[in-house]
Amino acid sequence: MNVHDGNPPALRVPPLPEGPRSTHPPRILFLYGSLRERSYSRLLAEEGARILEGLGAEVRWFHPHDLPVKGPAHEDHPKVKELRELSEWSEGQVWSSPEMHGTITGVFKNQIDWIPLAIGAKRPTQGRTLAVLQVSGGSQSFNAVNSMRVLGRWMRMITIPNQSSVAKAYDEFHSDGRMKDSSYRDRLVDVMEELWRFTLLTRDVREILVDRYSERREAAAKIDLAKL
Numbered sequence: 001m002n003v004h005d006g007n008p009p010a011l012r013v014p015p016l017p018e019g020p021r022s023t024h025p026p027r028i029l030f031l032y033g034s035l036r037e038r039s040y041s042r043l044l045a046e047e048g049a050r051i052l053e054g055l056g057a058e059v060r061w062f063h064p065h066d067l068p069v070k071g072p073a074h075e076d077h078p079k080v081k082e083l084r085e086l087s088e089w090s091e092g093q094v095w096s097s098p099e100m101h102g103t104i105t106g107v108f109k110n111q112i113d114w115i116p117l118a119i120g121a122k123r124p125t126q127g128r129t130l131a132v133l134q135v136s137g138g139s140q141s142f143n144a145v146n147s148m149r150v151l152g153r154w155m156r157m158i159t160i161p162n163q164s165s166v167a168k169a170y171d172e173f174h175s176d177g178r179m180k181d182s183s184y185r186d187r188l189v190d191v192m193e194e195l196w197r198f199t200l201l202t203r204d205v206r207e208i209l210v211d212r213y214s215e216r217r218e219a220a221a222k223i224d225l226a227k228l
Contacts, residue, residue, distance in 0.1 A: 017204060025058040026199040029090035033097030033108025035065060038177075040135040040169035041108075044188070045096040047179040048133065048164075051192040052094075057199075062086050062111065070113040080114050084124055087115050092129035092199040093157070094192075098169075099136045099144040104151075112151050125155040127206025131195040133164040133188070140167035156210050160198050162191045 030049055032042045049059045062083050068074040087093070097108040115124050130152045134144035145163045152159040166172055166184045179185045202209060 016208065021204050025056050026052075026196060026203065027089055027091045028052055028057045028059050028195070028199070029086050029093045030059065030061050031093065031095050031108065031111050032064070033095075033105040033111075035107055039098075040166075040173065041096040041098045041133070043173050043177050043179070044133050044135055044164070044166060044169070045094060046177065047185070048094055048096070048131075048188055048192050051189055052196060055193070055196050057196065060086055060089065064107050064111055067110060067114065070110055083111060083114055084119065087124040087128075088122065090128055091203045092131070092195055093125070094131045094133065094195065095148050095152075096133040096135070097144045097148065099134055099141055102141075102143045104134075104144050104147045108148075109151075112155070115155065117155065123156065125157050127202070127210045128157050129195055129199045129202060130157040130159045131163070131191050132159065133166075133191070135166045135169035137170065138168065140165055158198060158202055158206070158209065160191070160194050162187075162194045164188045164191050 028049075030045045032039065032045045034041045049061075053059055067079040067083065068077050074080060095108070097104040100106075117123065117125075130148075132145045132148040132152065134142070134148075136144075142163075142165050145165055149159055149163075164184070164187050172180055172182060172184055174180060179188070
């Protein structure tokens, strides 16, 4: 049927879910992109986690140490299983990466490569909120956060408008790892508050927000084919 002749197959407006809204603390997963002992991308993420916990979120971490490089021989590796389970648990995520050679690090990209778009009928990231952060050793740049936005879109995540990019990160943290009071920290608070709000607003309707006509039509065609 032509779309101009009326409603094409599987064209519909998905109904909003009924019933009470979720009341449990928002579940936020943190990923970071460095294995260094004093990792500034991790320190930035830790500061963000403290802010979110202050707002009332439940925070969990995936530490990329010992995660194998993406390859078919490691599908059953315990770190791969841990990462995928944490992604499914989450309602929102925070990604923090250093900028290296004008983009995200291999350590960070390897984590995303291990989270497939779909595992059977499950989509480990679809509809989850996302905040992106980056640290730089020199002047301020947005290459890493822009790369993470591309990844977030590809993973069907709801990437919030605000973001954090910290220049000369080695000057922005105290020796104990806490972030210094600065405009960079103010922006980080802005980002975490925004992620908090977006997660509360979308977590109960995320499947509707990313529901796709093309996939409904494909599913309907498979059902029709099975009836033949």
